[in-house]
Amino acid sequence: MRWAALSSGLFLLGLTAQLAGGPAWLWWMLYLACYAAGGWAPGLAGLRALREKTLDVDLLMVAAAIGAAAIGQITDGALLIVIFATSGALEAFATARTEDSVRGLLHLAPDTATRTTADGAEQTVPVSDLEPGDVLVVRPGERIPADGTVLSGGSEVDQATITGEPLPVDKGEGDEVFAGTSNGTGALWVRVDRRAEDSVVARIAALVEQAGRTKARTQLFIEKVEQRYSIGMVAVTVAVFTVPLLLGDSLQRALLRAMTFMIVASPCAVVLATMPPLLAAIANAGRHGVLVKSAVVMERLGATTRIAFDKTGTLTSGSPELVEIRCLDEGLTDDELLRQAAAAEYPSEHPLAAAIVRAARNRGPALPATEEFTAHPGRGVTARVGGRSFGVGSPAAMLGSVDRGSESISTADDSVATAITAVAAAQERGYTAVVVTCEGRPAGVLALADRLRPEAPAAVAAARQLTGADPVLLTGDNRTTAERVADRVGITDVRAGLLPGDKVAAVRRLQADGHRIAVVGDGINDAPALAAADVGIAMGGAGSDLALHTADAIVVRDDLTAVAAVVDLSRRARRIVVANLALAATCIGVLVLWDLIGALPLPLGVAGHEGSTILVGLNGLRLLHRSAWSGSDRLG
Template sequence: MKEYKLQGLSCANCAQEIEEEIKKLHHGEGSQVKFSSSKLVLDDEVDLKKVRQILKTDGAMLVEEESEGEQEHAHTHGSNMKQLVIISSLIFGATFLLQHIVPPFVLIMMYLSAIAISGYQTFWKGLKNLIRLKFNIDTLMTIALIGAVAIGEWKEATLVAILFGLNEYLEGLGMEKARRSMEKLLKVAPKQATRVLPDGDEEVVGIEDLQTGDTVLVKAGEKIPSDGRIVSGYSSVNEAAITGESLPVDKRPGEDLYGGSINNEGLLKVKITKVYSDSSLAKILRLVEEAQDRKTPTELFINRFAKYYTPLIMVVAGLVMILPPLIFSTPWGASFYQGLAVLIVGCPCALILSSPIAILSGITKNARNGILVKGGVFLEQLGKVESIAFDKTGTLTKGEPEVQAVRTYEEERFYTIARSIEKNSSHPIAAAILKEPRVQEAPIAEPSSVDTIPGKGVEAVVEGQTYYVGSEQTLFHLEITDSVKEDIQELKRQGYTLVIVSDEKAVLGVFGVADEVREESRSLMARLHSLGIKHTIMLTGDHEKTAEKVAREIGVTDVHAQLLPHQKVDKVNELKQSSRLAMIGDGINDAPALAMADLGIAMGKGTDSAIETADIVLMQDHLGKLPNAFKIAKRVNAIVKWNISIALGLKAIALLLTIPGLLTLWFAILADMGATIFVTLISLTVLLMKDE
């Protein structure tokens, strides 16, 4: 399959019909016309000459390689349409000034000129469709124009042609605005890099030629070509294209960089750790591009509905033309006129546009914030979520234990022994203890032996005396005083993991260790609840007391602790039975639960498996922008509902006006144009939403 760029594709209904025609070609069964991104996917065996002919009938064209001239054509196509509408309007205006001065045949020629200038493309397309008995908006407009001219309604026919031309221009303008916003987002990828050769020389290469292990130079103001690690140099780096964070991040040798981020100052020498196609930026762009054309259930329903809607309108128009004269003796001319107006009401464009512009705008707005929604269907689901389940470690907490409470009974030896024994351990809790300032200040005594007690802690001999560092189970040899027991129970009630230091006779002191809660977690829950999220649930493998401590601190509504990975999956399956559930996590053990939830959300600095499994990816290392994503999704869903209501509502009003015979051709097209303008403008407001 090969992907082509399309130009002149402004009508969603037309795009659907083009796809159906191409699918009828030999080898064309798998063809796709992607209206949102203006692309065409074809099998290599499909006859391109025939494809071009099909596209030409709807004013579209195929672009195999997009040149600057073709890009210019794409941008001027809408301007040309606008100019034609303006010229037609001026001619139409002139007829009012000259109607009592010039002969009638001159006025008719002026009307025909105005109709031809703004409506000739529609007329010819509609005429060809009529011959083939293919009924779409162009066919309906052509019938209406011919009918209006046939009964001598020159003014009405001209106004219909002008308003329809304006309608097409606005329809294309709205979609093009959303597309250009997306294209601007996709242009952040760097094109070239300066590679350092083994002999020290430099060469400029395309980013696709970079290999893992290559060293590149990145000057101030240049983009990092692919994911890499700083070999030398210090700088602040703008990661907004990847994470959506506007503030630059200071980077030093040994730290990782995202491809596509910008070096603000100084010269960096960077070792490439991923080829560009595997880089974070490439994944982002790939996900965003794929997301544009994944249709939501609402879009699929509208497309199915539109197939039956137009033929139904034609039947109604026929009945409006025939029944009133037969039943109520209404003049045939008046009924024929009303029937033509009903045909114009049959235009489904506003209805079909009700969803894609809003969806595309929502995906683009989220991507600007570093939130990757993998398709419109997931954006729609996000706006309907009622409950959110969070993994605790690394999601609500930083995943880095720290000492938060200390009880000492023999202070000097307590800190000295803790530092002397824990300095040889690679355990995360040992690292947390060594970060404690008073431990860092204590003297070191080298242990003569260190033995691990599985599942309990460490036994070590320091300066001829035996010491124990670990859980309560290392105290099997001691009679613990009541005051020490009380301290231990109090720390456990507070949810701390205990690290007890003792010798053969007494407890020297106790560290209370806990995973540090992320700063944004405290305000996050309140914001989510204010957005209509009813239940916030914490799922964790940690001890119940530890989980409850974190839950109290951040304000989640429900806690489920001591869960193994498979139990998390079972719990997610259970929770989603009662409400629409999103699951948020960052670790490899979260991937199954993310897949099981109605909607899986992964934090971007987590594991690749969680990111690949998730439906939505947060590229930040925090949840601060999650409420914005919910807000955007809810706004998009509300706009789509409004758009559908307005599109159908205005058509219903127009149809009801046929009962007293008040529906006119110009009002029918104005009703459709009004709906198109409304759905376009309100959909684009998503791009203007302010971030909290």
């Protein structure tokens, strides 16, 4: 990266000196330094390829740049060097960052664990030494060291890194837990089920690496034919030089003709036909909050035929909000029930508690004072508010035969049956239900849900209009919740309950059906699917480091409508690339035939070659204009 930056800086200094009318020796020296800084890496790569009996465009570009300098066109040659050095450096940088993120993923799980022995003693041991059957104690706030099953205890566990679920999940005896997830307020005793190298989080890292290796290296169009073109150009250049020489032509005339051919046939115009439109599109996308990591990605975006969305953090914001209040106590209004529940929950650190408190504050005056607050990990809380005892917690804890000191609720109570019906109705609609009790009797049910991004329906509609195919929802959340969100945004193809490996399999199936898939996600659990997709797009606001580094493009401003807009911009760039290639190929063909059949003067050959190069470059730069980013307005 530093050599590319140095090369670009030297080019700008040389161009400034040249345009300012500085001495020729000064800007020639700056351009030659630009050649050295940016050309040694592609030149070395080209020589290595030559040693392996292949000829690639890297060596050809260096040769063309040297040839341009030899006939006085050093500025054009330096520009070619800068383009190649910069694109190669960006690709290497992106690859290195992705590898670093995969290695960092393995540090999600702690390095040590607290293992208990048969006599109740505790030992701190490395996670790598854990064996299936070991029993661990996981205290509040700690990360779970290994995949396993809860033997005793109760707590809420944030497992968004694995399943993508936006809310912590209550865990008790018999429940499965995953390495790298975060324990909440309670203690858990966990039996280890899998070794560290076989854990789900380790498999996520392996999936990302495997997808990166097996994903075919996509190239720009010109790079796909570089080998044949390079060999053909070198062979014809040699023939143009040797054949006239053997037929009695002078060395000077034969060399001049060969040099003219090399200049007019060099793919400078073809390279510039491809790169400026894509680079201009990248710059325009960046101005509108989308970071596209390379020209290859920008070209590939335009080939997308179907878009798959993650749910949590992508279509939704990833934070819960209150959506319904069902009051069961005739002595309370909806607002009063919410205020009492919020007051009881106020000291709690649970995300659902924060959502309830936020909703109560938005509706009315300050919350009443709370006394005798007690948290019951994995169950809920109890507190005295206004002289009465209130409980707020999960339906299983609040509506079962749960002993909470002086409180005991029997499921035979009619009010309990009513509450169970209300809970079932909320859960059928995909909501998370929270039960509120007053003096030991059910007082109401609060329904919470992940907040939908306001632009999500428009973004999904734009994706459908642009690709002509229904978008897909890929989520680790349960089917009921997934279908509720899908119905609200207009998605009919829902694939729910997916672990990271399942998401990769779903992407592979879509690709097997002939689709070019763009996956939009934000979490660690989305990273394997982002890597496996033809194009991975990460939401930048709350995206995990692994997702951001694995993705090919990043929506920095978290505006979902930008997904369809950048695909549309890529398609515009592809159309300009095709037009530019046709123009460049026509100019090259005419000049080459003129040189082979007739006697093309070198100055005229240079003028025609450089003229076509300038034309295609200016045509590509049209995408820098703000009007090129009209996809979101037109499609939305």
